[in-house]
Amino acid sequence: MDTKKTLHLTCVALVTAALLFLPGCGCWEQAEQETRFLGPPVEAEPVAAMPPRDACAMQTLSVTQAYPMQSVLKVEKQAPENVFLNNAFEYDITVTNLSDEPVHNVAVHDSLPENLKIERSQPQWLEAAQGRAQWNLGTLAPQESRTVNVTAMATGPASIASCVDVTYDKPLCAAINVMQPQGQLRLVAPDQVLTCDNIPLRYTLTNSGNAPLCDVSLQHAIQGEGHTEKGFAMPADDTTMASLQTPTTIDLLQPGQSREFETILSPRTSGEYTITAMAESVQGLKLESNTVTVNVQQPSLEISADAPEMRYVGRNTTHDIRLVNNGPVEVRDARVTADLPANVTFVNATDGGSLIARQVVWEFPSIAAGQKRNLSFTVMPQSIGRVDATVTAEGHCAKGVSATAATEIRGIAALLLEVVDVNDPIEINADGSYLITVTNQGSATTSDITVTCQLPAAMNYLSSSGPSLGRFREGALTFQPLRSLAPGQTASWRVMVKARQSGEAQIMVKMTCKELSTPMTETEVTTLYE
Secondary structure (H helix, E strand, C coil), rough: CCCCCCEEEEECCCCCCCCCCCCCCEEEEEECCCEECCCCCCCCCCCCCCCCCCCCCCCCCCCCCCCCCCCCCEEEEEEEECEEEECEEEEEEEECCCCCEEEEEEEEEEECCCEEEEEEECCCEEECCCCEEEEEEECCCCCCCCEEEEEEECCCCCCCCEEEEEEECCCCCCCCCCCCCEHHHEEEECCEECCCCEEEEEEEEEEECCCCCCEEEEEEEEEEEEEEEEEECCCCCCCCCCCCCCCEEEEEECCCEEEEEEEEEECCEEEEEEEEEEEEECCCCCEEEEEEEEEEEEECCEEEEEECCECCCCCCCCEEEECCCCCEEEEEEEEEEECCCCEEEEEECCCCCCCCCEEEEEEEEEEEECEEEEEEEEEEECCEEEEEEEEEEEEEEEEEEEEEEEEEEEEECEEEEEECCCCCEEEECCCEEEEEEEEECCCCCCEEEEEEEEEECCEHHHHHHHHEEEEEECCCCCCEEEECCCCCEEEEEEEEEEECCCCCEEEEEEEEEECCCCEEEEEEEEEEEE
């Protein structure tokens, strides 16, 4: 042949079903510059857009692909337009991946008419079925082309009519993200508090995973002194801790974020407590914090008071106080007070004690554990009775303690006996008188005062008067007992006599009372004359 023409066939292969691939093609027959359209490719259906996803909602991943797909493979067959009988000739089949993704299991099929014999090919061909040749090309990368070169021979004079088709796999793939919720929960609390102090619990929740933590519920567990209590909302009875604040549930914590919050606990009893926080998200992630130990201490004071059992009115009385911190920790802002009864007058106090509104007050910024303080104050009793002095000690978080010391206040019996002759001298046969006076100079009331007068023989008894009646018998005048004589009071008796003989006459007066064991005597000498 003078002029060699090449028959150029182009086929675009289309997939007809998901994961089950059947050939389809639109073909053009091109001779020199002439192109003839043999069939249109099938349009793919549009894929719907995915709705936005909420961070905490579990979403469904949807990928779609319409079948058959457009422009996946291009198949070109180039062969001589005319060949000689029983002469070998070559033709090429080129397959190109037009897509942006790999195409797998690509196989080229060519029909073999009765007057066409394949001598050899590159790659090696397989006889797929009677009258069909097959070449397995494997996987074509995006935009990759691969050519099958065939050497064949025309064995009969008829026109050689063959058709090429292609099969391949192009699966629909969906990537599912595997989310791993992770996190850390840290708890911070003071090592030691007092029973009247609050315990601040500071939590830090950190999302260290690649998924948001949603609807995280929080609680804590307290253990100590044989008692266990979980959660923040605790009943009012039979608990050792009370929660003053409850943290709310954390709705959303994005990866890499941390959230801090605080809860206040109020201890009710002393002891060592371990506290652990726990968190659980709606995805099932359970976290447990570090365990903190809080030592709840109870400050304690002990006080005692001592005073003399008895003192007299007007004499100073000193009360001694012993204060001891018998607890395990210091007592801050300690205050000691001593209540003074109304029948005493404040004199002084040691260690800086001062009188404030009928109280002796001591104040100490701190008393260390085990420390002792000896205090005292002095008062002067103003009346008979009891001096009950109550002392009280208290401090920050320490329960108030009290003690009382009592002193009996007595009065002293101090009587003054006086005898005065009103008339001195007394003429014979004239009347005279004596004045007997008893004065209570002490601080106690004197009772059952009995006065007796012994008259001399030179005198005759005439009469007597006074606060009690007198009876004269055998030279002695005895007055009935005077029931009482208060401090500062005076009682007087008058005795009338008549002088009988001249000379010096002595009257002797004796007084006794209930409070004195020794009688008091007084004499008075009077001159009698003619």
